[in-house]
Amino acid sequence: MAKIIEKLGIEIPQITAEEINDQVKPVLRQMEKAGIKLDCDVLKKLDQKLSLRLLSLEEEIFKLAGREFNLGSPSQMAEVLFRELKLPTEGLKRTKSGVSTAASELAKVSDKSVIIAPILEHRELSKLINTYLRPLPVLVDENSRLHTTYGMETSTGRITSSEPNLQNIPIRGTYGAEMRSAFVAEKGMKLISADYSQIELRVVACLAKDAVMIEAFHAKVDIHTKTAAEIFNTSVDKVTADQRRVAKAVNFGIVYGQTPYGLSQAIKISTEDAAKYIREYFDVHTGIKNYISEMIEMAHREGFVETLFGTRRYLPNINSHMRFIAEAEERMAINMPVQGTAAEILKLAMIELDKKLSTKNYRLKTSLLLTVHDELVVETPAETVDEVAKIVKETMEGVVKLCVPIEVSLGIGDNWDQSK
DNA sequence: ACAATGGTCC
DNA sequence: ACTCGGACCATTGTA
Incomplete structure (x- = not known):
């Protein structure tokens, strides 16, 4: 160079x-x-092992459901779980067609029926088999x-x-x-x-000139533990594993244009608690807070944001009157310069x-x-x-x-x- | 052929 | 009512 x-x-x-x-x-x-x-031998052996297990899971699920159905079909899955077995749907996310059967949603009712655990394991194994174990060996060359x-x-x-x-x-x-x-x-x-x-955290620390974060990286302290100490108002050596886990999610979320709801979903806490942690975070990290405002303002004013080396992303809908659309692009405005500079x-x-x-x-x-x-x-x-x-x-x-x-x-x- | 749904990674 | 950035891919079900 x-x-x-x-x-x-x-x-x-x-x-x-x-x-x-x-x-x-x-x-x-x-x-x-x-x-x-x-x-390929490693994959083929794992394939055999998981395929066997998959069959027994299928049998178990059908027995608990009282009938056979297509396990790969979310609509049939929802019909079995929520109409036939009458599992409660309160608090579960919905899709266009009905109740979501995504793993994060099924986990919420896992204590209501023993059918959930084998379903989740079946999903996991079929994912591995269909996406990796079977297709990859077919694609290798003569070497x-x-x-x-x-x-x-x-x-x-x-x-x-x-x-x-x-x-x-x-x-x-x-x-x-x-x-x-x-x-x-x-x-x-x-x-x-x-x-x-x-x-990405190092990049945003610099783009945002966030004094506290810059100091933390220079001191080579564990950044998530440091953040935990800040948002829980405690000292670094008293941070619990769970507090660190929350802080890690907060740090991740920063780069994504975090919302209290998003954080609450990510780590299963109330939106009130999530909002509190985010507030505490911005009280300490004023540089990050200002950076976010600046990127949003820039996107509204110029119609684009850019990275350290000048990669641009245009955000044509950021002034949309549909709030949700505009907010989505605001989050992109926050994230893109960080992700893009790291890239x-x-x-x-x-x-x-x-x-x-x-x-x-x-x-x-x-x-x-x-x-x-x-x-x-x-x-x-x-x-x-x-x-x-x-x-x-x-x-x-x-x-x-x-x-x-x-x-x-x-x-x-x-x-x-x-x-x- | 395409949209919807779900899941894997960083 | 709805919600955290960026990708690729498998399956189902409809057109």
């Missing part, structure tokens, strides 16, 4: 969003071509490698992955680790997974890393494989993995200098699970 401009204590490369996108494209093409190796297609047509500047989407491979839940362990390094090679830690930082890191790996002769053996919004996965010979890992980390951390440190956590392993 030749030129770097300094301003307000930050150093960013002198490059436009358009140039970033032009330069990252060839890197993406190489990543697609490289592909990632899949251990057992899986090639995705990366796209850049998003409203924030994020990169997408499709056919197959490798950005939504399960990681949580009972089978997340096993799913990821099927993504492996070639023999004699290792996978390096490098994650930006809380990149630009990752793209810059990919461009830089690609350069370094080619000039240092790692090129022949080391490849960037995956990009998952705040994470890069690299495949490299085992002998030099530590050396390459150091380059990856330092490149990612140094590609721009924000007003707070950028931290990258590294993992190394024979598969994607071990490398996390």
Whole structure:
């Protein structure tokens, strides 16, 4: 990166969003071509195991329902649960056609009938089987490698992955680790997974010049614990696990244009409590509060908002008289510069890393494989993995200098699970 | 072919 | 009445 401009204590490369996108494209093409190796045996064994379990769940559900029906049909599911078994629908979300059977809604009546648990487990397993376990092995090439297609047509500047989407491979839940362990390094090679830690919060801290948050990142304290101490009016060392969980949701919500209702749904608390926590948060984080006002005002006045490098998002409906429409775009105005700037930082890191790996002769053996919004996965010979890992980390951390440190956590392993 | 519903990820 | 940003994909049911 030749030129770097300094301003307000930050150093960013002198490059436009358009140039970033032009330069990252060839890197993406190489990543697609490289592909990632899949251990199909792992997936096939898991498929067999879960398919068996699925059958017994189906049997159990039909017995409890008193009849057979199509478990994949939300309308039939609602008919069975709410008309035939007469489960209470009070407090449940509704869809156009009737009562919602989404997992978050069914969880609310899980204590009313023993049929709910097997239904939720059936949903989980059929999702894994139909979306990942069966389709993925079909798509590998003669070297057992899986090639995705990366796209850049998003409203924030994020990169997408499709056919197959490798950005939504399960990681949580009972089978997340096993799913990821099927993504492996070639023999004699290792996978390096490098994650930006809380990149969006660091970005918003700087865009908003929020003094409290900037101080927290410099002090390297646990940001969610710090937030918990603020909104619960306590000290950092007295924060409980549950308080931290609430604070984490608050921090997440900030970047999304949070509403009390949204927060209350996310973590199952009352809207009153949610409103209280958000109020406490903004009392402390005046920088964030002002940032939100500024983005909304900018969107109303100019009709668009933009990222640190100038990616724009136009918001044509922000002055709509239909309040809900306007409010939705206001939330986009809050989120896009944050999400988009984080995306630009990752793209810059990919461009830089690609350069370094080619000039240092790692090129022949080391490849960037995956990009998952705040994470890069690299495949490299085992002998030099530590050396390459150091380059990856330092490149990612140094590609721009924000007003707070950028931290990258590294993992190394024979598969994607071990490398996390 | 398309909309609705639901679910996975960051 | 309705609600937190950005994606992709599977299935059902209707057109």
